[in-house]
């Protein structure tokens with residue numbers, strides 16, 4: 608998210624220049640989608656409203672006890688002008704699970720998808736066309752009743768915001784420098800680490816701010832019990848590319864690994880897509896635990912040749928420098944590696960309809976259907 612508050616441009620005509628250089632969440636489309644519900648009663652139909660302040664009672668439950676969950680998903684433009692949401696139903700499923708972890712009624716997936724589609728359809732002219740650019744959608748759900756008793760919310764409000772966006776770490780995909788957290792932990796087994804709840808992000812900020820003051824972009828979190836196993840960054844999952852040397856056993860000299868999701872890591876949909884796309888490309892990618900010692904040994908021996916982070920907001924970004932304890936390690940030559948670039952290109956190619964959507968990840972948005980015969984035809988319509 609940009610440091611400055613987003614500019615709201617309440618117009619259907621996108622002011623010149625914005626889509627060429629949108630930044631990340633710098634400009635709202637000027638429109639939001641809203642709906643309400645609660646346990647045991649139907650959700651209201653999503654409606655579109657002008658972007659503006661939300662009126663809230665000072666005793667709003669979610670403000671006091673943190674019943675707040677969110678999602679982040681993107682709509683991409685294809686060369687034929689059509690617009691498609693990427694993995695909308697999967698984001699909806701995760702949104703529902705995040706809510707349920709906080710004892711909130713989850714929004715049914717089809718309702719979530721309908722609300723996202725309604726907003727993107729209305730704002731389709733805000734979707735930039737550059738490779739890697741998108742319309743970023745931020746669905747937010749919070750306990751909305753006015754009551755200071757600690758309890759699961761009986762009323763919930765869902766708001767969806769939309770922003771034209773470049774990748775959050777920039778469109779040049781400059782490699783990140785990342786510091787391993789040694790004192791603080793982000794999540795523990797049995798906690799809320801897997802949920803996209805606001806409190807997880809608030810809890811990560813002190814350490815992240817300290818790392819940024821020391822010149823790093825991000826924090827790498829270790830498991831909360833042994834303080835040994837690599838989990839993820841504050842907003843992205845992590846992958847490692849190992850050069851095992853011999854191709855005899857597997858036919859591959861490179862092995863790509865990502866830490867398993869055991870309840871303390873957000874189950875990234877980009878991570879999942881990359882595991883699938885790596886398979887499609889004939890690469891050997893698996894879920895496998897990596898210890899901080901294993902990571903350090905790999906960097907010292909040169910066996911760990913690439914590290915990259917991935918997530919909806921940032922796509923796929925190399926990690927060029929890793930701070931472990933009081934020592935900094937350069938990953939490879941510090942620049943983006945070929946496997947990182949190859950996987951990002953494969954992901955963006957599907958997202959922009961340049962290659963067939965053979966896993967059914969795209970949902971074409973009403974009013975922007977692809978022209979007949981284009982690759983995007985294989986996506987599901989709404």
Ligand SMILES: Cc1ncc(COP(=O)(O)O)c(C=O)c1O
Pocket residue numbers: 679803839840841842843844872873874875876877878917918919920
């Ligand atoms: C903590 C955390 N990890 C990983 C991810 C990546 O998930 P996704 O690829 O679904 O955006 C996110 C982003 O939502 C996140 O907040």
